[in-house]
Amino acid sequence: xxxxxxxxxxxxxxxxxxxxxxxxxxxxxxxxxxxxxxxxxxxxxxxxxxxxxxxxxxxxxxxxxxxxxxxxxxxxxxxxxxxxxxxxxxxxxxxxxxxxxxxxxxxxxxxxxxxxxxxxxxxxxxxxxxxxxxxxxxxxxxxxxxxxxxxxxxxxxxxxxxxxxxxxxxxxxxxxxxxxxxxxxxxxxxxxxxxxxxxxxxxxxxxxxxxxxxxxxxxxxxxxxxxxxxxxxxxxxxxxxxxxxxxxxxxxxxxxxxxxxxxxxxxxxxxxxxxxxxxxxxxxxxxxxxxxxxxxxxxxxxxxxxxxxxxxxxxxxxxxxxxxxxxxxxxxxxxxxxxxxxxxxxxxxxxxxxxxxxxxxxxxxxxxxxxxxxxxxxxxxxxxxxxxxxxxxxxxxxxxxxxxxxxxxxxxxxxxxxxxxxxxxxxxxxxxxxxxxxxxxxxxxxxxxxxxxxxxxxxxxxxxxxxxxxxxxxxxxxxxxxxxxxxxxxxxx
Numbered sequence: 233x234x235x236x237x238x239x240x241x242x243x244x245x246x247x248x249x250x251x252x253x254x255x256x257x258x259x260x261x262x263x264x265x266x267x268x269x270x271x272x273x274x275x276x277x278x279x280x281x282x283x284x285x286x287x288x289x290x291x292x293x294x295x296x297x298x299x300x301x302x303x304x305x306x307x308x309x310x311x312x313x314x315x316x317x318x319x320x321x322x323x324x325x326x327x328x329x330x331x332x333x334x335x336x337x338x339x340x341x342x343x344x345x346x347x348x349x350x351x352x353x354x355x356x357x358x359x360x361x362x363x364x365x366x367x368x369x370x371x372x373x374x375x376x377x378x379x380x381x382x383x384x385x386x387x388x389x390x391x392x393x394x395x396x397x398x399x400x401x402x403x404x405x406x407x408x409x410x411x412x413x414x415x416x417x418x419x420x421x422x423x424x425x426x427x428x429x430x431x432x433x434x435x436x437x438x439x440x441x442x443x444x445x446x447x448x449x450x451x452x453x454x455x456x457x458x459x460x461x462x463x464x465x466x467x468x469x470x471x472x473x474x475x476x477x478x479x480x481x482x483x484x485x486x487x488x489x490x491x492x493x494x495x496x497x498x499x500x501x502x503x504x505x506x507x508x509x510x511x512x513x514x515x516x517x518x519x520x521x522x523x524x525x526x527x528x529x530x531x532x533x534x535x536x537x538x539x540x541x542x543x544x545x546x547x548x549x550x551x552x553x554x555x556x557x558x559x560x561x562x563x564x565x566x567x568x569x570x571x572x573x574x575x576x577x578x579x580x581x582x583x584x585x586x587x588x589x590x591x592x593x594x595x596x597x598x599x600x601x602x603x604x605x606x607x608x609x610x611x612x613x614x615x616x617x618x619x620x621x622x623x624x625x626x627x628x629x630x631x632x633x634x635x636x637x638x639x640x641x642x643x644x645x646x647x648x649x650x651x652x653x654x655x656x657x658x659x660x661x662x663x664x665x666x667x668x669x670x671x672x673x674x675x676x677x678x679x680x681x682x683x684x685x686x687x688x689x690x691x692x693x694x695x696x697x698x699x700x701x702x703x704x705x706x707x708x709x710x711x712x713x714x715x716x717x718x719x720x721x722x723x724x725x
Contacts, residue, residue: 237432237462244428248421255414259407266403269396275330276389276396282326283389286335287382289319290342294375297349301364309353316346334385341378345371436464440471449696453479571695573608573718576616576641576648583620584639587628596628596637603642610718611695619688619699623652623711626684630656630709646717647697653710659701667701 293315300308319342323335352367436459443454454475456468523542584598609616627637635655642649659667668689685699692699695715702710 237460237464240428240432240462244425248418248425251417251421252414255410255417259410259414262403262407262410266400266407269400269403272396273393273400276393279326279330279332280386280389282322282329283382283385286319286322286326286338287379289315289322290345290375290378290382293319293342293345293349294371297352297371298368300352301368306353312349312353316342316349335381338378338381341374341381344374345378348374432460432462433464436460436468440468443471443475447475447478571610571612573610574613576606576609576650576715577602579613579617580620580639580641580650583617583624586621587624596631596635598624598628598637598639601638601640603640606641606643606648608718609648609715611697611715612691615691615695616713616715619691619713620650620652622684622688623699623713627652627654627656627709627711630654630658632656635708643717644714647714648717650713650715651702651710652713653702653708655708658707658709664701668699 293312296308296312296315299305300312320339323339323342327333327335348367348370352364352371355363436456440456443456446454456471458465458468458472580600580602584600588596588598624637624639631637631654637655638651638653640651640653642651668685689699692713692715697716698712698714700712700714702712
């Protein structure tokens with residue numbers, strides 16, 4: 233069964249909720265028990281206070297009788313009955329409030345005290361009557377029984393309070409332990425959940441973000457690791473499929489770009505065909521003349537002259553071979569272009585040589601100003617050669633046989649910048665924004681296809697470089713070619 237990410241997270245959250253519920257339920261149960269025991273303690277304290285008030289009432293009644301026997305003041309009788317009534321009310325209220333009927337014996341003792349006190353109050357001579365002490369002893373006996381009953385109730389309540397306090401202490405300890413255990417469970421659960429989210433969601437997404445950035449930079453051979461079969465895994469698979477599709481599309485575009493660039497090369501070679509014949513024809517005529525002179529000197533036995541003429545013929549032959557090899561290298565069709573490290577100086581020299589091969593470009597002065605310590609670049613020398621050839625050819629054409637072309641090479645940041653500027657007629661402002669669009673040209677009809685700059689820009693983009701038109705500085709046009717520097721150190725060209 234497929235494991236979905238939401239299901240995994242849901243199971244983890246459910247497990248955490250279950251653990252929290254178990255510990256939380258125990259904690260809530262202990263809290264309820266603690267509240268119950270606290271209520272027992274509070275209720276026992278109230279009961280003890282009320283019992284103490286009843287005990288004080290008993291003593292207060294006895295004191296009134298004793299005072300009567302000493303003073304003989306009959307007003308004490310009314311005070312006694314008031315106290316007696318209040319004591320009875322207190323006992324009845326206690327039984328009602330606490331639902332406790334165990335004070336029946338106490339109530340009987342109070343009634344007995346009332347009966348004996350009634351006999352005391354009717355004595356004719358309270359202070360001198362011999363029966364008074366007897367009645368007092370009887371009242372004391374009843375009071376003693378009442379107090380003993382109240383003392384037993386006090387002891388029972390004290391034991392109840394002690395048990396409740398012990399239970400509360402145990403419950404507090406259990407609650408502390410359960411709280412610590414709950415916190416540990418929460419920390420461990422949340423730590424595991426954070427690890428799961430990072431390992432299963434955040435980390436794959438970060439890796440995928442880096443892969444997307446590399447794809448945005450033009451590297452379509454990236455691959456995301458599929459570490460799960462959930463939504464993240466499906467996303468990684470979809471990304472890999474997209475990368476393969478983009479890589480295949482890029483290969484097709486490279487083949488199409490290569491064919492278009494080759495076609496542009498063929499167009500350039502077609503334009504240079506007449507000048508190529510002229511460039512090869514002059515050395516070839518010189519070779520023929522030198523061989524003829526060497527043959528004549530050979531009949532005259534002038535070996536030194538023969539050797540001199542043959543050396544000159546060899547040099548002219550080498551010059552023809554160099555011209556033909558340069559044209560062949562330029563016209564080679566490369567389907568699989570590989571990037572490598574190389575110096576830009578020889579490429580610029582070959583591009584200048586090809587650019588001046590046309591007869592109408594012979595009079596254009598090309599000045600090369602190379603900065604010192606120009607590093608190696610990482611690109612395709614053949615693609616850069618074609619871009620330079622196209623830009624230099626356009627610059628020479630714009631000069632109309634009497635201008636100048638300035639080529640300057642400098643290091644700028646992580647790129648080598650090649651500026652090709654001419655003193656020609658320039659580009660109109662309304663055409664500057666569309667100069668790199670296909671079929672846009674400033675040349676006369678039949679002199680250009682309008683695809684040269686568009687293809688050159690495509691080639692520079694493929695090499696992670698740029699081709700841009702700079703603002704006119706006075707009269708003429710200036711193009712800037714930016715090529716990435718090789719990453720390993722800086723080599724001197």
